[in-house]
Amino acid sequence: MKKPILGLLLVAALGAAAWWYFAENPVDASSDLVLYGNVDIRETDLAFNNNEHIHQVLVQEGDRVRKGQLLATLHRSRRQAEVNAAAARVKAREAALARLLAGSRPEEIRQATANVAAADARLADARATYERTRDLSRRQAASAQALDDAQAALNTARANLKVAEAALALAEEGPRAEDIEEARAMLMADKAQLELAEVVLADTELHAPADGVIRNRILQPGDMVSPQTPVLTLALTDPVWVRAYAPETVLGKLVLGTSAVITTDSFPDKQYTGWVGYVSPTAEFTPKNVETTELRTRLVYQVRVFVCNPQGELRLGMPATVTIAIAQEQTQTPAQDGQAPPDCARSQVE
Incomplete structure (x- = not known):
């Protein structure tokens, strides 16, 4: 019995000596x-940048996926409606800006010119009426009231001519630069709203950020998600x-x-x-x-x-x-x- 014990002690001593040697010598x-x-x-936890119910999850645990691959989607009908509404507003703003940039139509200018001619004709008639009434009033053939009415009609005709001439000048000048800049700014705002709506719509899709393996499928179709709620865990293979x-x-x-x-x-x-x-x-x-x-x-x-x-x-x-x-x-x-x-x-x- 002593020999096996001595052998074990010798092995232990040799092991200790070897450990000391390698520990003390670099x-x-x-x-x-x-x-x-x-x-x-x-590893990365994948989540939607949106608040909505999950529509479908297209992968299972263990599936190998490629960068950019579609992994899951949310219900998108409400987001699509928001995109459609924003796109319609952009079209309306574009039409309004185009109308301002085009200026007055030739028909509008011709109409304003005709209005000036008509106002000038009414002014000439009112002037002639006033002069006849004044002559009659001097000969005591017309009352003072008739003279006052003729004077008022003449003044009204003059004012109407000025209004028509101003309308013609506006038609020929076209929209104000400030109105055009305001229309441009409103169009830019609506375009930004459209881009935001499109981004929110795109966020209803979850894509793989890199090649990897699906390690865990955390949520299922019908679950409500938020940006703080992981849906899948992706193990990156590189x-x-x-x-x-x-x-x-x-x-x-x-x-x-x-x-x-x-x-x-x-x-x-x-x-x-x-x-x-x-x-x-x-x-x-x-x-x-x-x-x-x-x-x-x-x-x-x-x-x-x-x-x-x-x-x-x-x-x-x-x-x-x-x-x-x-x-x-x-x-x-x-x-x-x-x-x-x-x-x-x-x-x-x-």
């Missing part, structure tokens, strides 16, 4: 750095990265853009190419779900290693192993906003 510059982490992606943690001693060797090889337990015979795309500027304690109890108190830095995933095999939360040749030179440009390099689909290592 990683050699020519060796590979191995990090452990989990596959991570972004970018995909492994969230790992590295000690401070290797930070100087983690250069953005450094290539890496990623393996998973789900596909042990397959390797995925990747690159270091992000190193956290601040330290944190080792996550409890990543390391053992002894290592939880060590400060580490989060590292984000982007992965080429053309076949969509890597999924959220999948454990992964990242191998980085820390002695290598930077071979590719760091990804912008997590986007994979153009040849990512061809760079997968089988």
